[in-house]
Amino acid sequence: KHRLPLPPGPTAIPIVGNLIWLRQSMSNIESILQDLHARCGPIVTLRLGSRFYINISDQYLAHSALITHGATFAGRPKQTAIREILNVNYHTISTATYGPLWRLLRRNLAGEVLQPSHVKLLSSARKWTVDLLKEELSCSGNSNSKPFIESFHLAMFSLLVYMCFGERLDEGYVNAIKSAQRDAMLYFASKLNIFAFMPMVTKYLYRDRWNKALSLRKRQKELFMPLIESRRVLKTKSGEDAKIRNADKILEYCYVDTLLDTRLPNEGERLLSADELVALCGEFLVGGTDTTSTALQWIMAELVKNQDVQSKLWHEIQLVLENSESGDINEDMLENMPYLKAVVLEALRLHPPTHFLLNHAVTQECTLGGHTIPRSAWVNFLMVNIGRDEKIWKNPTEFKPERFLEGGEGKGVDITGTKEIKMMPFGSGRRICPGLGIAMLHLEYIVANMVKEFEWRGIEGEEVDLAEKQEFTVVMKKPFRAELIPRK
Numbered sequence: 001k002h003r004l005p006l007p008p009g010p011t012a013i014p015i016v017g018n019l020i021w022l023r024q025s026m027s028n029i030e031s032i033l034q035d036l037h038a039r040c041g042p043i044v045t046l047r048l049g050s051r052f053y054i055n056i057s058d059q060y061l062a063h064s065a066l067i068t069h070g071a072t073f074a075g076r077p078k079q080t081a082i083r084e085i086l087n088v089n090y091h092t093i094s095t096a097t098y099g100p101l102w103r104l105l106r107r108n109l110a111g112e113v114l115q116p117s118h119v120k121l122l123s124s125a126r127k128w129t130v131d132l133l134k135e136e137l138s139c140s141g142n143s144n145s146k147p148f149i150e151s152f153h154l155a156m157f158s159l160l161v162y163m164c165f166g167e168r169l170d171e172g173y174v175n176a177i178k179s180a181q182r183d184a185m186l187y188f189a190s191k192l193n194i195f196a197f198m199p200m201v202t203k204y205l206y207r208d209r210w211n212k213a214l215s216l217r218k219r220q221k222e223l224f225m226p227l228i229e230s231r232r233v234l235k236t237k238s239g240e241d242a243k244i245r246n247a248d249k250i251l252e253y254c255y256v257d258t259l260l261d262t263r264l265p266n267e268g269e270r271l272l273s274a275d276e277l278v279a280l281c282g283e284f285l286v287g288g289t290d291t292t293s294t295a296l297q298w299i300m301a302e303l304v305k306n307q308d309v310q311s312k313l314w315h316e317i318q319l320v321l322e323n324s325e326s327g328d329i330n331e332d333m334l335e336n337m338p339y340l341k342a343v344v345l346e347a348l349r350l351h352p353p354t355h356f357l358l359n360h361a362v363t364q365e366c367t368l369g370g371h372t373i374p375r376s377a378w379v380n381f382l383m384v385n386i387g388r389d390e391k392i393w394k395n396p397t398e399f400k401p402e403r404f405l406e407g408g409e410g411k412g413v414d415i416t417g418t419k420e421i422k423m424m425p426f427g428s429g430r431r432i433c434p435g436l437g438i439a440m441l442h443l444e445y446i447v448a449n450m451v452k453e454f455e456w457r458g459i460e461g462e463e464v465d466l467a468e469k470q471e472f473t474v475v476m477k478k479p480f481r482a483e484l485i486p487r488k
C-alpha cells in the first residue's frame, strides 16, 4: 500500500506480458517508452513480475532524482544473470551497490589513472593514437573504404588497451580483444534480459543463450589474463629490470597496476580475484571505447553535413596553429578553442552515444513528482529527450554549435547537471560517468587533429543520413562516407 500513486503506465499482463517485455531488444524498448511518455507524461511505470521499472524523461524530475535525492537513486539493480556469468558478485564500478565497495573501486579509477596529473603523463599515447588514425585514414579515406566508425573504434580501443594493460599491442591482438569484448557486450545487452524473470526456469528454457554467454566470457578471460599476469611479473621486478618499463611499448603505470594493488577492507583485506580483474578491465574498455568512437562518428558526420561549421572550426585551428612551432595541435592548445568545445558539446547534446543511463535502483521508498517510487524499483532516464527538448533548446534538431557560445541558450552549460540539467550525456549525480574529463579530452583532441589533417567533404549525390540504430550505443544506421582531402 502506497501513500501516493505510482507513476502511470500500462496495465501489466501477468507472466505473458512480462515475457513479451523481457524479450524486446533495446531499440524496441526505446520506442515503447517514447510512446508511453507521449501518452502518460514524463514519468512512467512498467511492471516486470513483482518489480517496478520507472522511466523518467524530464529535466526537473531527473535533477530531483539524481541530485536532490542523489543517495536514494544511486543504487544499481541486482542482475543475477550478469553476476553468475561474470562470477564477480557485483565487484565492478558500474554494478556495485552504492556503498563502500563502490566508493573504493570508483576512487581507484577516478583518483588514479583518470586523475588529471596521470592523464597528462599519457599524452604520448594519445599522440600515437592520433598518428595511427591519420595513417589509417590517409590510406583508406575515400568513398570505397570501410566505414569510419571502424577506424575510430580501432583507434580508441588501441588507446584504452594501452592505458589498461600498459602495453602497446599489435593490431592483431587489439582486434582479438576488441571482437571478444564487443561480442560479449552486444550479446549480454540484447539476450540476457530474459534471465531477470524466474531465472531457474528461463535458464533451463534458454540454455543455449546461457551457454553462449558463458563461452563469450571465457574467451575474454583467456585474452586478458596473460596481459594481467605479465603486468604482475613486471611489478615485482626492480632496479635494472625495471628499466624495461621505459621501453617504447611499455607504460610505467597503467590501470591494471592499480587493480593489482587494490585490497578489499571489508573482505579481510583480500586482493581482487582473477574474475574481478577481468571484469574491471572489461568495464574500463567498454566504458571508454564504444561511447567515444560513437561520439566521434556523429561529430564527423555532422561536420560533413554542415560544411559552414567545419569551415569555422578550420579557421579556429589555423588561429591556434599560428603560435605553434611544430605545426601540430597539442593538448594545451585545446583550452583556446571555444568553437571546438561547442562542436563537441552540440554533438553530445543531439546525439548522446547512449540514449539511456545505466539502470539505477532506489535504496529506499521515496516520492518523486507526486508519485511513490517503491523500494528497489529500477529507475532509468531517457536522457536523449532532455537534450532534444524544445522547452530548453531552440530548434533542437538543428546542429548549431553557436548555441554554446556567448548569447546562446547553452552558454556555460553545466554538463555535470549539478546546478541544472539541460543535457546529461554522461549522467549526473553520484553515478555520473567517471570518464567524463578524459572522454572530452579524447574527443576534442581527435576532432581537432582530424580537421587539421583533412578536409571532410560529402560524396557527390550521397546525403549523410542521420537515422539511428541501437547497438551497444546508438550508432548511425547507415555509416557515413566522406571524401578526405589532405589539407597540405
Ligand code: HEM
Pocket (backbone or CB within 6 Å): 093, 094, 095, 106, 283, 284, 287, 288, 289, 291, 292, 295, 352, 353, 354, 356, 357, 358, 359, 425, 426, 427, 428, 430, 431, 432, 433, 434, 435, 436, 438, 439
Ligand atoms: C563519450 C564518452 C562517454 C560517454 C558518453 C559515457 C557515458 C556514460 C553514462 C551515460 C554512464 C551512466 C551514468 C549513470 O548510470 O548514471 C556512464 C558510466 C560509467 N562510465 Fe562512462 N561514458 C564515456 C566515457 C567513459 C570512459 C572514457 C570511461 C573510463 C575509462 C568510462 C567509464 C564509466 C564507468 C566506470 C561508469 C560507471 C559509473 C558508476 O556506476 O559509478 N566512461 N558513462
